[in-house]
Amino acid sequence: xxxxxxRHLGDGGLDIAAYSKAPRAxxxxxxxxxxxxxxxxxxxxxxxxxxxxxxxxxxxxxxxTFQLAQAGKMAPTRYNIAEMKSxxxxxxxxxxxxxxxxxxxxxxxxxxxDDVASVLVEIDDDAPYVVDGLEV
Numbered sequence: 598x599x600x601x602x603x604r605h606l607g608d609g610g611l612d613i614a615a616y617s618k619a620p621r622a623x624x625x626x627x628x629x630x631x632x633x634x635x636x637x638x639x640x641x642x643x644x645x646x647x648x649x650x651x652x653x654x655x656x657x658x659x660x661x662t663f664q665l666a667q668a669g670k671m672a673p674t675r676y677n678i679a680e681m682k683s684x685x686x687x688x689x690x691x692x693x694x695x696x697x698x699x700x701x702x703x704x705x706x707x708x709x710x711d712d713v714a715s716v717l718v719e720i721d722d723d724a725p726y727v728v729d730g731l732e733v
């Protein structure tokens with residue numbers, strides 16, 4: 598991919614015109630997706646963080662928040678095709694976390710299944726929490 602990207606570099610910058618004229622399959626084959634998803638208390642204390650490529654728990658959580666928003670279970674403060682931020686109750690956070698499968702270890706240094714289990718034990722169903730996901 599780096600070699601292909603260098604073909605589009607001019608004098609220190611990306612030649613957007615040349616890249617945009619490349620065949621669609623070429624552009625799609627060289628697209629890198631990363632997804633980040635964070636869970637915090639309303640006071641800003643970090644509880645969980647997930648990071649992955651196209652597939653993984655961060656992606657699953659982000660997609661699950663879209664479904665919860667469409668079901669009217671959350672009122673996002675930021676909501677579009679690639680990002681979601683919302684304050685949710687502990688009950689909604691519990692539903693969100695229980696809807697996704699987590700692995701014991703993760704190659705992206707994300708929170709693990711044990712981390713999620715610990716947070717699930719501590720969640721106050723009536724307390725506010727912040728969920729924040731972004732796909733780039």
